[in-house]
Amino acid sequence: MFIKLGILFLVFAALFYLHDYLPRLFGFLGRRIGQLSRLGKELVTGDEVPDSVLAEIEAGAGDLLLIKALSNSPRSPKSDQTVSVDRIGAQLASKAKRQKIPYRFIVVDDPTPNACAIPGGSILVTDSLLDICSSPNEIAGVLAHEIQHIDCRHALNSLAKNFAVRKLLRIGGPMLRKAADFFEITISRGFEREQEFEADLEGGRLAKRADFDPRGLASLLEKLAAMEPLENNLRLEDIPFFSSHPPMPERISKLRKRFG
Secondary structure (H helix, E strand, O other), X not given: XXXXXXXXXXXXXXXXXXXXXXXXXXXXHHHHHHHHHHHHHHHHHOOOOOOOHHHHHHHHHHHHHHHHHHHHOOEOOOOHHHHHHHHHHHHHHOOOOOOOOOOEEEEEOOOOOOEEXXXXXXXXXXXXXXXXXXXXXXXXXXXXXXXXXXXXXXXXXXXXXXXXXXXXXXXXXXXXHHHHHHHHHHHHHOOOHHHHHHHXXXXXXXXXXXXXXXXXXXXXXXXXXXXXXXHHHOOHHHOHHHHOOOOHHHHHHHHHHHHO
């Protein structure tokens, strides 16, 4: 009898003291179950879902990576060139599939012709690569290619394959740092061959939707191929933007076959 009364007392005491915490506990569990459900759908279909867990990680890790990138290659001061890149980039981004991505187009001061897409929406392009571009269509070709790496979720899908679900749900702090490190390695090593071809072709389609000539990237690649070696005897294969990509003639051939 006394044991039963003791158990009842403990139960009522627990309910009395925990009544303020139970709603929060159930809310926390509900959010985690919702995250797991959305994450599972994304991993199975490869399509982004509302309140995407992966997109949240992408944005946070991308911010960390952008800070590091700009510490190595500082942002160029505002000029006609940076204004033009902002305008062309915004026009392209308005036609991208992932409309919730806050695309940013940043010109950096660097003597090496280069461009890269940082997951989360930051597109970096060096002023020296822009100096080689002779038309808005060529600039659009470069930016559209980089947008498509983000729009097609190339780095994000690779991240999802390489991190356990339980780790992906620990958003913040060390998790974002690990994701940023993974993105940095992915960018430095280069995307897969088929992803680069996809970025080329989808970039051309994006440029066309945004009222640019889809042949802009092919035109720039042909110009660069004819310029070798570049200044200081620099070869394209030594430049990160080109060294990790498929062979230039093959890229040009595919682009010309598709867009003329």
